[in-house]
Amino acid sequence: MSVKSYDPLEDILVYGGRTITGFADGTFITASKLERKWETHVGAHGEVTRSRNRHPVGQITFTLHRSSPDIDYLIGKMNSNDIDVCNVVSRNTKQITAGGSQAWIAEFPEFQSTSGDDVPEFEFVVEVADFEMK
Secondary structure, eight states, X not given: OOOOOOOGGGEEEEETTEEOOOBOTTOOOEEEESSOSEEEEEOTTSOXXXXXXXXXXXXXXXXXXXXXXXXXXXXXXXXXXXXXXXXXXXXXXXXXXXXXXXXXXXXXXXXXXXXXXXXXXXXXXXXXXXXXXX
């Protein structure tokens, strides 16, 4: 049995050519298609057919802490009409990538202000029109 290592610094998010930093502690970057790749159909006699779903859209979701240097950049992108490249790259596992070349921030993050010692967080949802995972 061999020991495997995981380094969270080897998972990076690049939006519009900029490597995003300042992720909230204990949060993950998630990337997924909005719909299933294959749909299964079963006929009256139990025969199974699958059909390819060609819906190309996916989402990338991530959370930044309020002191991230990239929040202003992302809010500026959100308020623009820009369509950018957005990719998640995991160098931990043979260079898995997820994302695409036609992406935009889909919704405004919820703004929270705290009076305690917590650091507020911003969750961003990026929609990717040509989502692929390789």
